[in-house]
Amino acid sequence: MSMASESDERMIVPNSGVDSPSTDEANSLANVGNNVPLKKGPWTSAEDAMLAEYVAKHGEGNWNAVQKHSGLSRCGKSCRLRWANHLRPDLKKGAFTPDEERRIIELHAKMGNKWARMAAELPGRTDNEIKNYWNTRIKRRQRAGLPIYPPDICLQAMNENQQSDTMNTFSSRDVPMPPVNNIPFPSVEFKGLELNQPLYPQPLIDIPSNSLLDIPMSSLLAQGFRPSYQNKSLISTIHPPKRLRGSESLFPGSNTPISNLFTNGSQYQSDYLTSSSFFSGSQAVLNGNPSSEPGWAMKLELPSLQTQTGTTWGSPSPSSPLPVFESVDILIQTPPTELTQSPQNSGLLEEVLYESETIKNSNSNSFQQSSRAPNMANDVMENSARVLNETKWDAYDEEVSPLVKEEVSDLCPMQYDDKVETTNQMILSRPDLLLASNCLAPMKHPTNVMGTFLGDDWSRDCKQMDTGSTSSAQGRGRNSCAWNAMPTV
DNA sequence: AAATCTCACAACCGCGACACG
DNA sequence: TCGTGTCGCGGTTGTGAGATT
Numbered sequence: 242m243s244m245a246s247e248s249d250e251r252m253i254v255p256n257s258g259v260d261s262p263s264t265d266e267a268n269s270l271a272n273v274g275n276n277v278p279l280k281k282g283p284w285t286s287a288e289d290a291m292l293a294e295y296v297a298k299h300g301e302g303n304w305n306a307v308q309k310h311s312g313l314s315r316c317g318k319s320c321r322l323r324w325a326n327h328l329r330p331d332l333k334k335g336a337f338t339p340d341e342e343r344r345i346i347e348l349h350a351k352m353g354n355k356w357a358r359m360a361a362e363l364p365g366r367t368d369n370e371i372k373n374y375w376n377t378r379i380k381r382r383q384r385a386g387l388p389i390y391p392p393d394i395c396l397q398a399m400n401e402n403q404q405s406d407t408m409n410t411f412s413s414r415d416v417p418m419p420p421v422n423n424i425p426f427p428s429v430e431f432k433g434l435e436l437n438q439p440l441y442p443q444p445l446i447d448i449p450s451n452s453l454l455d456i457p458m459s460s461l462l463a464q465g466f467r468p469s470y471q472n473k474s475l476i477s478t479i480h481p482p483k484r485l486r487g488s489e490s491l492f493p494g495s496n497t498p499i500s501n502l503f504t505n506g507s508q509y510q511s512d513y514l515t516s517s518s519f520f521s522g523s524q525a526v527l528n529g530n531p532s533s534e535p536g537w538a539m540k541l542e543l544p545s546l547q548t549q550t551g552t553t554w555g556s557p558s559p560s561s562p563l564p565v566f567e568s569v570d571i572l573i574q575t576p577p578t579e580l581t582q583s584p585q586n587s588g589l590l591e592e593v594l595y596e597s598e599t600i601k602n603s604n605s606n607s608f609q610q611s612s613r614a615p616n617m618a619n620d621v622m623e624n625s626a627r628v629l630n631e632t633k634w635d636a637y638d639e640e641v642s643p644l645v646k647e648e649v650s651d652l653c654p655m656q657y658d659d660k661v662e663t664t665n666q667m668i669l670s671r672p673d674l675l676l677a678s679n680c681l682a683p684m685k686h687p688t689n690v691m692g693t694f695l696g697d698d699w700s701r702d703c704k705q706m707d708t709g710s711t712s713s714a715q716g717r718g719r720n721s722c723a724w725n726a727m728p729t730v
Numbered sequence: 731a732a733a734t735c736t737c738a739c740a741a742c743c744g745c746g747a748c749a750c751g
Numbered sequence: 752t753c754g755t756g757t758c759g760c761g762g763t764t765g766t767g768a769g770a771t772t
Contacts, residue, residue: 283740283766305757321758322741357760368760373739376762380737 280314284323288313292320293328326367333365337374343394345371350394 280288295311301324304317313320326332337345341363348359354375356368363371382389 281742303757317757318743318759319741325759326740354761369740372761377738 279308279316279319281319284315284327288315289323289328292323295320296324296328322369326369331365332367337366337370341366342374345374346390347394347397349375350390350397 284292291311291313292307292315295307295313299306299310304321307313307317307320308315315323344363345359348362352358354372356372356375359371360366360368379389
């Protein structure tokens with residue numbers, strides 16, 4: 242497919258306002274000075290040739306001079322992008338190879354959405370390509386109800402992070418850790434949630450992909466067990482206007498790997514495993530309340546919802562209907578701001594302190610709920626392992642792409658009977674799996690769990706079994722079967 | 731056959747970092 | 752130290768093609 246249309250002659254006038262290229266550069270002298278209308282949209286082959294010729298003569302860089310010297314009616318930024326993404330001679334064309342795909346997954350597990358850094362590790366590939374590939378991938382996998390990272394990559398990321406962490410022992414030195422027995426679990430992120438999103442229960446796979454899938458595995462797991470103020474996600478939620486660069490983080494080492502949690506055998510780990518936020522959050526998913534996502538799921542960035550985060554718990558937008566299901570989970574509910582006078586816009590530290598106080602108060606109410614957590618964890622894991630092994634993937638051969646199939650099969654590579662423990666470890670290391678199993682296991686309905694993993698395909702089959710309907714599930718009512726067919730608990 | 735949906739991709743936009751005068 | 756220009760990054764949007772209804 243070529244986006245470059247020879248007929249595209251959209252021209253814009255610099256400084257014309259809305260349609261001008263990015264304000265910083267469109268207003269620069271390089272563009273305004275010539276008083277030449279800048280063109281936007283797809284590049285023509287003639288423009289490509291002009292740009293290539295310019296770069297051949299003058300080399301890369303000084304992109305704003307391109308317009309002057311080459312006669313191109315494009316802003317420098319556009320030229321740079323075109324060159325970097327399409328004209329560079331060292332670019333590799335065509336689809337990603339399986340090796341490259343795997344590499345991207347690995348890199349994303351380690352880096353998150355650091356496309357440029359990932360591109361640097363993939364010769365001939367651009368950040369844009371990788372970004373597009375990833376976005377497409379997570380959509381696909383979300384629709385299929387599959388976890389984004391294959392287990393082996395999780396383990397690999399854990400191992401690598403563990404190694405790097407031994408060399409970078411920031412966690413105990415550089416960051417003031419909360420007292421072990423008084424860990425404030427975060428709820429501030431809830432403020433940024435969109436209330437008018439499709440209501441759960443549409444199980445975990447309908448958690449916005451942006452929130453669950455766009456962060457490195459290391460962060461994903463770490464966030465599940467650590468106060469979120471270690472992560473920039475929280476910061477960006479609290480202070481949306483202030484963006485942090487990817488390489489930055491409020492606290493050094495915010496990408497601290499999960500491996501600490503599992504290898505250090507610390508009290509910290511066990512405290513978080515039994516923390517009320519973790520398990521009650523999963524329980525809350527069953528309530529069908531989007532506000533009641535598990536703690537780890539709530540701590541995630543919402544990059545694609547930047548413009549949708551206006552709703553807060555304290556001031557529900559009139560256009561944002563409240564969830565149908567009232568939350569019964571007091572652990573997860575953030576007190577309405579108008580009632581508690583949260584220090585709005587008062588700065589991070591203050592806000593964190595405030596939230597910490599709030600949480601402490603609710604913690605006292607939640608102790609009983611959380612006390613059964615360890616047993617729940619075991620139940621969940623056993624159920625999950627069993628269900629995974631009962632699943633017959635072969636039936637879905639034709640509908641699942643090879644890569645997806647490979648990753649799905651990775652989920653249950655062992656026999657339940659003799660490798661339960663391994664499975665449990667795997668699930669423990671996968672918050673997404675844990676959530677899946679955690680929220681569904683209590684139903685004692687294995688097929689629901691299957692639906693979570695199989696998504697559309699299973700939903701469709703299930704629906705057909707239940708209702709005889711032949712309608713496609715594509716893009717609509719995904720996973721509905723798991724819930725429609727779910728017996729009332 | 732037409733309408734609709736999904737996918738893949740290209741391009742744009744806003745923002746922050748950095749260099750330099 | 753400050754202002755300006757340039758570059759790069761990450762998120763979002765627009766669009767054509769193909770698939771599906």
